[in-house]
Amino acid sequence: MSKIIAHVEHREGLRIESLDFAYGESLILRGIDLAVQAGEFLALLGPSGSGKSTLLRLLAGLERPTSGRLTAAGDPIDGPGTERAVVFQHYALFPWMTVADNVAEAVHKAHPGLARSERRARARAHLERVGLGEAAGRYPFELSGGMQQRAAIARALALESPFLLMDEPFGALDPVNRAKLQDLLLAVWQGSSPRPTLVFVTHGIDEALLLADRVAVMGANPGRIIRDYPVPFARPRERVALYQDPGFQRLREEIAETLDADTLTRLDANPEAGFHAANQGARYV
Ligand SMILES: Nc1ncnc2c1ncn2[C@@H]1O[C@H](COP(=O)(O)OP(=O)(O)OP(=O)(O)O)[C@@H](O)[C@H]1O
Secondary structure, eight states: OTTSOOOOOOOOOEEEEEEEEEETTEEEEEEEEEEEOTTOEEEEEOOTTSSHHHHHHHHHTSSOOSEEEEEETTEEOOSOOTTEEEEOSSOOOOTTSOHHHHHHHHHHHHOTTSOHHHHHHHHHHHHHHTTOGGGTTSOGGGSOHHHHHHHHHHHHHHTTOSEEEEESTTTTSOHHHHHHHHHHHHHHHHTOSSOOEEEEEESOHHHHHHHOSEEEEEETTTBEEEEEEEOOOOSSOOHHHHHHOHHHHHHHHHHHHHHHHHHHHHHHHOGGGHHHHHTTGGGOO
8 A cells, every 4th residue: 555656736626617518419518617626526416318427528538518618627628638537337447458457557558657566566556445456367357347347446546646537437236236336435535645536427316425525416408507515424424324314315305306306397398308207216316
């Protein structure tokens, strides 16, 4: 662990100003203004199609805004950068490399000046941090989905980036593994000094409230931020105690109502969207 270099000191977080994004004629995101403080954990929560992934891809520099401005630590975002590590729902590990080589390769990209032995040591330390020390020499196909996602998280952490962007990273996992990885992410992020600025896309209200400092709730057609909720629960957080907290249940209910109200407004405007919207409710929790 001592070999892990401290995260780069940073003061400014992420900033999105007056952002619109369209695919051709189709407006996907409208009028997004959002600031994420340095070291803050922000959840982007919303129904399918509200543009959460698109917003994350814009922050990752994988898409360019139609208008508006995005900055990270005050610098314009004009492409991907290793100071913004990304974790997607599907693990995207190189299948021909061992887990350790996958992580060491990412370290090499981010820090080309590091000696091979140092890269490997750093990869090893981060794999141990996510409980994969024993699996370092295995190939991705030899691992379960949960283990592959741990490896993807280790790879992102190994970049030691000040910004972490996660797009439904636990969405493909079964509930037990999802809970384990949520706990792991909480422990790792809460234990980092300084904590990276984290933007986490999710469908789940419970997941957002367990993990985040703040929840930005998005609505669809076009995608926009409809409410911003501070999450007041003290850290470190423990899931069982938190879920039983009446304050947690109240906030969960309030956010569900905000999401429902937005869906109903859209239904009034476009009744044909009914079937799609009615099927989204079950995905919030
Ligand atoms: N390459 C593309 N070309 C055209 N439209 C696209 C493209 N990618 C996404 N979209 C549209 O942009 C909108 C937002 O998609 P996005 O994936 O960002 O939403 P989301 O909130 O992340 O949804 P989900 O929760 O289902 O992943 C959707 O209406 C989608 O159909």
